[in-house]
Amino acid sequence: MEQQTNQEWLIFKCGQQEYGIEILHVQELRGYEPELVTKVAKAAPHVQGLINLRGQIIPVIDLRILLSIENIEVSETTVIVILNLNERMVGLVVDSVSDVLVIEAENIQAAPKTHDMAQARSLLGLATFESRLIQLLDIANVIGEETPEVEAE
Amino acid sequence: MSIDLSEFQGAFFDEADELLHDMEQHLLGLDIDNPDPEALNAIFRAAHSIKGGAATFGTFQLLVQTTHRLENVLDEVRNNRLQVTQQAVDVFLRGKDILADQLTAYRAGSSPDAEPATEFLSHLDDMLGETGPQSSPAAAQPAQEPAPAAGSESGEKGAKRRLAVTFVGISDADHKVLLDELSMMGEITDVPGESGTFAHELLTDVDAETIKSICGFVINDDQVVIAELAQIAPAATSIAEVNAQPASQPTPAAAAPKPTEAAKAGKGKASAAKDNSTIRVATQRVDQLVNLVGEVVIDQAILIQACQELDPIKHATLLQGIEHMSSALRTLQENIMGLRMVPMEYAFGRYPRVVRETAAKLNKKIELHTSGGETELDKGLIEKLIDPLTHLIRNSLDHGIELPEVRQAKGKNPVGRIEIGAYHEGGRIVVKVSDDGAGMNREKILAKAIERGMPVSSSMSDNEVFLLVFAPGFSTADVVTDVSGRGVGMDVVRRNIQEIGGQIQISSTKDEGTTFRISLPLTLAIMDGMSIQAGKERFVMPLNHIVECLQPATEQLHSLGQSAMVLHLRGEHLPILKLATLFDIENAAQTLEQSILIVVQVGQERYALAVDQLLGQHQVVVKSLETHYERVAGVSGATILGDGSVALILDPATLFDTYQAGC
Numbered sequence: 027m028e029q030q031t032n033q034e035w036l037i038f039k040c041g042q043q044e045y046g047i048e049i050l051h052v053q054e055l056r057g058y059e060p061e062l063v064t065k066v067a068k069a070a071p072h073v074q075g076l077i078n079l080r081g082q083i084i085p086v087i088d089l090r091i092l093l094s095i096e097n098i099e100v101s102e103t104t105v106i107v108i109l110n111l112n113e114r115m116v117g118l119v120v121d122s123v124s125d126v127l128v129i130e131a132e133n134i135q136a137a138p139k140t141h142d143m144a145q146a147r148s149l150l151g152l153a154t155f156e157s158r159l160i161q162l163l164d165i166a167n168v169i170g171e172e173t174p175e176v177e178a179e
Numbered sequence: 180m181s182i183d184l185s186e187f188q189g190a191f192f193d194e195a196d197e198l199l200h201d202m203e204q205h206l207l208g209l210d211i212d213n214p215d216p217e218a219l220n221a222i223f224r225a226a227h228s229i230k231g232g233a234a235t236f237g238t239f240q241l242l243v244q245t246t247h248r249l250e251n252v253l254d255e256v257r258n259n260r261l262q263v264t265q266q267a268v269d270v271f272l273r274g275k276d277i278l279a280d281q282l283t284a285y286r287a288g289s290s291p292d293a294e295p296a297t298e299f300l301s302h303l304d305d306m307l308g309e310t311g312p313q314s315s316p317a318a319a320q321p322a323q324e325p326a327p328a329a330g331s332e333s334g335e336k337g338a339k340r341r342l343a344v345t346f347v348g349i350s351d352a353d354h355k356v357l358l359d360e361l362s363m364m365g366e367i368t369d370v371p372g373e374s375g376t377f378a379h380e381l382l383t384d385v386d387a388e389t390i391k392s393i394c395g396f397v398i399n400d401d402q403v404v405i406a407e408l409a410q411i412a413p414a415a416t417s418i419a420e421v422n423a424q425p426a427s428q429p430t431p432a433a434a435a436p437k438p439t440e441a442a443k444a445g446k447g448k449a450s451a452a453k454d455n456s457t458i459r460v461a462t463q464r465v466d467q468l469v470n471l472v473g474e475v476v477i478d479q480a481i482l483i484q485a486c487q488e489l490d491p492i493k494h495a496t497l498l499q500g501i502e503h504m505s506s507a508l509r510t511l512q513e514n515i516m517g518l519r520m521v522p523m524e525y526a527f528g529r530y531p532r533v534v535r536e537t538a539a540k541l542n543k544k545i546e547l548h549t550s551g552g553e554t555e556l557d558k559g560l561i562e563k564l565i566d567p568l569t570h571l572i573r574n575s576l577d578h579g580i581e582l583p584e585v586r587q588a589k590g591k592n593p594v595g596r597i598e599i600g601a602y603h604e605g606g607r608i609v610v611k612v613s614d615d616g617a618g619m620n621r622e623k624i625l626a627k628a629i630e631r632g633m634p635v636s637s638s639m640s641d642n643e644v645f646l647l648v649f650a651p652g653f654s655t656a657d658v659v660t661d662v663s664g665r666g667v668g669m670d671v672v673r674r675n676i677q678e679i680g681g682q683i684q685i686s687s688t689k690d691e692g693t694t695f696r697i698s699l700p701l702t703l704a705i706m707d708g709m710s711i712q713a714g715k716e717r718f719v720m721p722l723n724h725i726v727e728c729l730q731p732a733t734e735q736l737h738s739l740g741q742s743a744m745v746l747h748l749r750g751e752h753l754p755i756l757k758l759a760t761l762f763d764i765e766n767a768a769q770t771l772e773q774s775i776l777i778v779v780q781v782g783q784e785r786y787a788l789a790v791d792q793l794l795g796q797h798q799v800v801v802k803s804l805e806t807h808y809e810r811v812a813g814v815s816g817a818t819i820l821g822d823g824s825v826a827l828i829l830d831p832a833t834l835f836d837t838y839q840a841g842c
Contacts, residue, residue, distance in 0.1 A: 061824075062824050064717075064825040064827065066811055067761065068763065068811075069811070076808065078823055081474050084808070
């Protein structure tokens with residue numbers, strides 16, 4: 027994957043782990059109000075439903091389910107990270123957002139090769155920052171938007 | 180050239196496209212035996228205007244050349260020096276295609292292929308060659324340079340005018356461009372003028388209006404002043420008129436306008452008024468307006484909801500204001516939605532050509548009748564309808580209508596008839612394509628379907644059987660007529676129509692013909708809906724599908740088999756679909772007696788949808804789910820409710836399909 031130097035990353039927590047998403051994909055953060063999410067029948071379990079973002083109807087995905095995190099709770103810090111991936115918008119439910127970090131390229135290592143291919147595909151790399159270990163996500167891969175051009179026909 | 184003409188080029192291309200379209204319409208509508216002089220004039224004017232526009236840019240040499248030659252021939256035609264024949268119309272139509280191709284090439288920034296144009300021009304020369312002694316050699320060999328217009332619009336050939344053309348407040352560079360332009364239209368001489376202006380006298384046969392519009396490509400309208408100084412005797416060089424009109428015919432400088440000229444002036448005014456009454460606006464901007472007004476409608480709904488808790492006496496002014504705003508907003512919304520509406524003629528206009536050409540290829544004789552061209556429909560819908568309709572019409576031509584001999588043997592008129600029509604029906608638009616051909620063969624379709632292993636039974640209704648031809652890979656050619664067809668899937672037709680919220684039905688009688696009936700929503704962007712609730716979830720059901728709502732009595736409900744339920748309503752048994760089951764909703768009403776049943780009609784089918792509650796009627800703005808998400812079964816889109824939450828809009832047709840698929 028492209029490894030530009032000194033990118034900015036949005037850092038958030040799901041369960042006990044810290045994750046990062048390229049800040050360029052992030053459009054905004056919104057509070058999570060489950061009652062404003064409209065359920066969609068027969069959708070995949072991680073698809074929470076649809077919300078209205080200033081007149082746009084966008085899907086909300088529970089990232090914690092995609093990351094196989096158990097004991098999903100809604101707390102005051104639970105937020106929706108609105109992403110903009112090639113003009114397609116999607117909201118991600120995460121436990122809490124901590125900071126925006128500039129991570130130098132030398133502090134990013136390639137993702138270790140594990141037997142879990144899906145896991146490997148969804149990681150851009152591992153970053154260490156002041157003794158914290160942050161998993162940098164290839165978010166398009168995680169939510170199954172690998173080829174938006176094809177999907178959008 | 181100091182000015183950037185590219186932005187004018189866009190306007191020119193759009194206009195030229197429209198002019199070509201007009202030209203085609205008039206050509207197709209032409210009665211060969213008794214051509215309407217108005218139509219001939221209109222065809223000529225279209226060529227003339229395109230040439231005028233193209234010449235302005237200097238880079239469209241081929242286009243200018245082609246239109247110029249075409250214009251010359253058309254001029255001969257409209258002045259009755261050249262007989263209109265079927266062949267001539269064909270050549271002109273071919274010319275229109277060539278011009279359209281050239282425009283497309285220029286628009287894409289490339290150079291058009293000169294070969295078709297050369298061939299076309301030689302056809303034109305042939306036509307002029309056939310005119311015999313009437314035509315002078317000069318007319319048979321039109322000048323190569325794209326310069327003088329072959330005649331003014333008035334048709335008063337040879338009547339040259341002396342015009343005072345004054346430019347005010349323009350740059351030297353613009354002036355130079357304009358001078359080049361004017362010198363192409365006639366003789367130009369400089370006259371002294373006030374400082375800051377450029378004054379000229381132009382001796383030309385082009386009328387002031389045309390000059391002004393040509394200048395309009397470079398400068399603003401108010402920067403040019405054109406005054407007619409005098410009309411002088413026809414120039415002796417004028418083609419073919421030398422003998423007919425003695426050069427000595429007196430036309431004094433101050434002569435009173437001739438009657439023809441007065442008529443022309445009146446006509447000029449009328450056409451000017453028409454020009455001013457429309458403006459060209461990008462569809463994108465209209466869409467933006469539609470979206471914005473949709474947003475405001477939602478906000479207004481939020482306000483109204485919030486105001487319901489207020490004391491009506493204390494807040495009388497506020498409530499009145501909001502009420503007034505609501506009604507104004509509704510009008511505003513209707514008006515803005517109206518901007519997107521175009522007459523069906525927009526689509527219908529292109530089919531005479533399709534029919535004419537396909538019929539010629541197939542050696543069939545076919546008359547096309549259109550009706551309801553004035554019916555208005557959302558432009559986006561019409562554009563998506565054009566291809567499916569073309570396909571249906573081609574299909575009718577190819578497989579529906581028989582060869583003339585066969586028709587005669589059957590005792591039918593050897594000339595086949597295809598009708599396309601559009602009309603309103605219950606808040607929807609119905610578009611019909613019918614032919615008086617051989618009709619569809621129910622048995623053959625069924626046999627074919629069984630052969631392909633499709634789930635069919637002989638008890639299916641005719642409509643259901645005919646709809647099988649829309650199944651992917653189901654070639655109508657083998658089935659319906661034994662003529663091998665192009666094999667392009669009719670499934671694409673159905674898919675396209677379903678995508679725009681349309682339904683299609685077929686009725687057909689052997690040897691009497693086939694009718695395709697497409698029913699479409701008026702617009703995709705807004706609709707009247709009933710909001711309903713099941714459990715905690717809210718949905719919107721399109722109002723135009725709701726026949727009635729009722730609370731069922733126990734004796735009206737009957738079970739069929741394991742889980743299926745039917746509603747007995749005035750002698751009819753309707754299947755009952757539970758919304759809560761279809762959408763996996765928790766906490767919904769447990770029994771049907773506690774539910775409300777909505778009787779829904781889709782095409783000829785009816786069913787009852789069980790919901791917990793009816794919340795009320797709203798106008799809702801339809802939003803696509805696919806912009807950011809994906810298609811959801813049973814749902815046509817979503818909308819935003821008064822409290823800002825999202826509600827799914829049910830699609831009655833696919834809802835029933837989902838149910839039948841075993842939900």
